[in-house]
Amino acid sequence: MKNDFIEFSYVFQQHVLINMQNSETDERENSFTDYMMSCLIEDGTLEDGTPLYYRKGGMQINGYSFVEEMGILNLFVSKYNASSPPVNVRISDLESTMNRLFMFLKKTLNGLNNNLEKGTPLNDLILKLIEVKESLVKVNLYFLTDGVIKKAWNKELSLDNLEIEVHIWDLERLFRNITSGKNREAIEIDFERLGGSIPCLEMPEKNETYETYLAIFPADLLVEIYGKYRSRLLEGNVRSFLQIRGSVNKGIRDTIKNEPHMFLAYNNGISAVAENIDIVKNTEGLAIRRVRDFQIVNGGQTTATLYQVNKKDRISLKGVNVQVKLTVVSDPTMVGEIVPKISEYANSQNKIQGADFSSNHPYHRTLEELSRTVWAPVVRGMQRQTKWYYERARGQYLVDRGRENTLTYKRNFDAEFPKHQKFDKTELAKYVFVWHQKPYLVSRGAQKNFNEFMDYINKEKLPLPVQIDYERLIALAILYKKAEQLLKEQKQSYPAYRSYIVAYSIAWISYVTDGEIDLDTIWRNQDISESIKESIKYILPYANQHIVNAPGNGNISEWCKKKECWDALTKLNIDIPDSLLD
Numbered sequence: 001m002k003n004d005f006i007e008f009s010y011v012f013q014q015h016v017l018i019n020m021q022n023s024e025t026d027e028r029e030n031s032f033t034d035y036m037m038s039c040l041i042e043d044g045t046l047e048d049g050t051p052l053y054y055r056k057g058g059m060q061i062n063g064y065s066f067v068e069e070m071g072i073l074n075l076f077v078s079k080y081n082a083s084s085p086p087v088n089v090r091i092s093d094l095e096s097t098m099n100r101l102f103m104f105l106k107k108t109l110n111g112l113n114n115n116l117e118k119g120t121p122l123n124d125l126i127l128k129l130i131e132v133k134e135s136l137v138k139v140n141l142y143f144l145t146d147g148v149i150k151k152a153w154n155k156e157l158s159l160d161n162l163e164i165e166v167h168i169w170d171l172e173r174l175f176r177n178i179t180s181g182k183n184r185e186a187i188e189i190d191f192e193r194l195g196g197s198i199p200c201l202e203m204p205e206k207n208e209t210y211e212t213y214l215a216i217f218p219a220d221l222l223v224e225i226y227g228k229y230r231s232r233l234l235e236g237n238v239r240s241f242l243q244i245r246g247s248v249n250k251g252i253r254d255t256i257k258n259e260p261h262m263f264l265a266y267n268n269g270i271s272a273v274a275e276n277i278d279i280v281k282n283t284e285g286l287a288i289r290r291v292r293d294f295q296i297v298n299g300g301q302t303t304a305t306l307y308q309v310n311k312k313d314r315i316s317l318k319g320v321n322v323q324v325k326l327t328v329v330s331d332p333t334m335v336g337e338i339v340p341k342i343s344e345y346a347n348s349q350n351k352i353q354g355a356d357f358s359s360n361h362p363y364h365r366t367l368e369e370l371s372r373t374v375w376a377p378v379v380r381g382m383q384r385q386t387k388w389y390y391e392r393a394r395g396q397y398l399v400d401r402g403r404e405n406t407l408t409y410k411r412n413f414d415a416e417f418p419k420h421q422k423f424d425k426t427e428l429a430k431y432v433f434v435w436h437q438k439p440y441l442v443s444r445g446a447q448k449n450f451n452e453f454m455d456y457i458n459k460e461k462l463p464l465p466v467q468i469d470y471e472r473l474i475a476l477a478i479l480y481k482k483a484e485q486l487l488k489e490q491k492q493s494y495p496a497y498r499s500y501i502v503a504y505s506i507a508w509i510s511y512v513t514d515g516e517i518d519l520d521t522i523w524r525n526q527d528i529s530e531s532i533k534e535s536i537k538y539i540l541p542y543a544n545q546h547i548v549n550a551p552g553n554g555n556i557s558e559w560c561k562k563k564e565c566w567d568a569l570t571k572l573n574i575d576i577p578d579s580l581l582d
């Protein structure tokens with residue numbers, strides 16, 4: 001194994017331990033699952049993920065997520081070894097683990113919940129699965145491991161009419177993904193394997209910066225590609241906000257159903273980019289044989305709607321075609337500049353300002369700069385100052401720590417940026433929205449909450465943060481982390497739903513104090529006061545009782561995601577503790 005990969009594996013295990021301290025799990029395997037899912041969310045492979053461990057009766061699951069509007073269920077199973085350097089995973093272990101996950105899926109869809117304890121995260125998942133069972137189109141089964149898989153596992157799984165796809169993520173694949181500099185895997189599409197090369201027209205005059213080709217894609221082809229890669233197809237700057245939201249675009253649906261031959265005329269098409277393209281010349285002209293790093297930068301709503309109309313509504317796409325403008329950026333140094341502008345300037349049904357909705361937004365870049373320059377006050381008992389590390393893009397911390405392969409450099413880096421003082425953009429959104437009294441948004445998952453946070457930044461036209469803003473954001477991070485720590489100290493009293501309990505507890509404190517807690521003092525002390533600690537301990541049982549008593553003994557997880565849950569908590573007759581009145 002190469003030294004950089006071994007170093008990566010060591011730091012990765014440290015992150016798993018830190019994640020265990022910062023999350024509601026008490027087990028390293030669950031922390032590993034949670035951290036791996038967060039990496040895949042950053043990569044665009046997932047929209048969200050919820051850790052959930054269950055192993056019994058030949059079944060196992062470690063996490064799940066839904067893409068309800070697309071009829072997609074993601075289930076995760078983990079093989080965690082806690083070893084650095086990583087060990088090789090035997091194919092027999094992979095197969096037996098995947099079989100346990102598949103058995104969970106089969107038994108769940110056939111009524112596993114009959115003998116389960118009510119009001120538990122597992123029961124919530126089962127209830128949700130039963131609710132969406134009839135609308136499921138596809139199930140993705142993910143095998144996650146911190147080991148290395150040397151041989152391919154190509155077993156096909158089938159269940160009723162569901163499309164089932166297996167995804168294997170080992171540490172080597174994650175390492176390649178994070179250290180590629182793109183924070184995502186390049187998508188390579190071979191059109192000849194998908195039915196044949198695509199005829200195209202090329203721009204009359206090429207230049208050194210880019211080439212552009214015009215083509216017409218059969219809608220079935222776009223749906224097949226989107227079904228495989230989903231949000232990974234959507235260019236990083238706008239990925240989150242091009243995901244389909246809510247109902248299907250009615251105009252697209254009606255056109256496909258009633259006038260499929262007119263779709264090409266009515267629809268603006270999509271704009272896409274690629275790193276490399278393979279063009280062939282035949283008797284009819286030019287054709288695109290394959291592309292590398294294919295990304296849709298405008299037209300994500302069209303693509304996602306085509307998928308939903310075809311897969312969920314079962315409407316045929318025969319005769320439906322889509323115009324595609326494909327730009328190949330020849331100069332790799334210009335990609336970061338050109339691609340966001342293509343997205344920004346493209347005139348489509350879903351036009352948005354490209355750079356405004358991602359980690360590339362000036363707000364996040366400014367926070368990143370502040371985190372690299374602003375020293376935190378010395379903590380009592382310590383002899384040196386430290387900094388908080390804002391990880392604007394997944395893997396930055398690992399990359400920065402590994403810039404120099406010397407023990408002295410790494411020790412200095414760890415001393416300057418302690419691992420427990422690292423936070424990312426989804427955690428930032430969580431800290432802010434909890435304090436803004438929106439725990440129901442935070443409860444909907446990291447990526448959905450981040451999307452709402454970016455909506456807020458853009459709608460409110462927030463000015464770029466300055467140092468005092470940054471310090472108060474760190475104070476919110478300290479407050480949240482301390483609340484998690486206090487709850488963990490009483491984990492026997494709160495065996496489940498800890499993330500919801502913390503979110504609602506801090507939101508309640510913000511509500512009853514009108515957000516007037518002295519964040520500047522928290523920053524100066526790098527800790528919360530004893531009175532705030534007592535206030536958190538006071539509200540935790542109230543928040544827990546409120547959450548687990550969902551109306552009609554319903555799904556607790558779904559209850560926490562509703563604004564009604566928050567409104568109901570604020571209306572409860574809970575005395576404000578003296579510790580908050582000081």
